[in-house]
Amino acid sequence: MKKIISFILILICSISFLTGCEKGDKSHDDVSKYDVIVSESTDNENSKEDTNKDNRYYVGGIDDPVKFEKIFNEIKKFVSEDNKEKVSEYIIYPLRVNHDKCSTEIKTADEFIKNYDSIFTEEVKKALLNQEVKDTFVNYQGVMVGYGEIWFGSSQDSSKYGIIAINN
Numbered sequence: 001m002k003k004i005i006s007f008i009l010i011l012i013c014s015i016s017f018l019t020g021c022e023k024g025d026k027s028h029d030d031v032s033k034y035d036v037i038v039s040e041s042t043d044n045e046n047s048k049e050d051t052n053k054d055n056r057y058y059v060g061g062i063d064d065p066v067k068f069e070k071i072f073n074e075i076k077k078f079v080s081e082d083n084k085e086k087v088s089e090y091i092i093y094p095l096r097v098n099h100d101k102c103s104t105e106i107k108t109a110d111e112f113i114k115n116y117d118s119i120f121t122e123e124v125k126k127a128l129l130n131q132e133v134k135d136t137f138v139n140y141q142g143v144m145v146g147y148g149e150i151w152f153g154s155s156q157d158s159s160k161y162g163i164i165a166i167n168n
Contacts, residue, residue: 060138061154062161068143071161072133072152079128084116085109090162092155095119098167121168124149 052058055065062068071090078086088109095106097119106112112119127146137144142153142164153164 056134057138057143059140060142060152061140061158062143062152063154063158064161068152068161069133072143075163076128076131079120079125082116084113087116087120088112092153092160092162092164095163096165098165119166119168124166124168 055062057065057068075087075090078090091106091109091112093107093109093112095112097104097106097115106115106119127149131145136152142151144151148167150163150167151165152161154161
């Protein structure tokens with residue numbers, strides 16, 4: 001038994017010695033390159049965290065706040081003009097419409113345009129038109145307008161921002 005323990009101790013010491021020597025054999029240039037890589041990685045992680053801190057919509061799935069605010073204001077303009085066709089371009093289908101304890105999915109732009117007046121009621125329009133984008137409520141479900149009349153979010157691949165639900 002003593003021979004086995006002695007062998008294991010010698011093996012551990014040898015591995016430790018070889019590992020230590022291997023680190024000592026690296027040139028100063030190799031260590032510097034490694035240090036730079038670590039620094040770059042840390043800087044990128046910090047800048048991503050800083051970006052998220054500056055993005056109040058991040059938790060709602062919005063990665064580009066400038067793009068989102070532009071789209072929000074475009075939709076607001078098109079709703080004020082009752083431009084159904086343009087509004088339909090900013091819907092992320094299927095659109096969930098909740099009304100009187102019923103829920104309906106609007107699957108296409110044509111279906112949305114056909115039902116626009118019953119979806120965008122005066123209360124829904126008023127909620128959007130009176131809402132400043134920077135005063136919206138944001139949580140993991142998206143960006144809320146008014147008291148929940150409209151919800152904004154992003155498509156599954158995050159390439160498009162738009163309306164994801166309407167509660168009228």
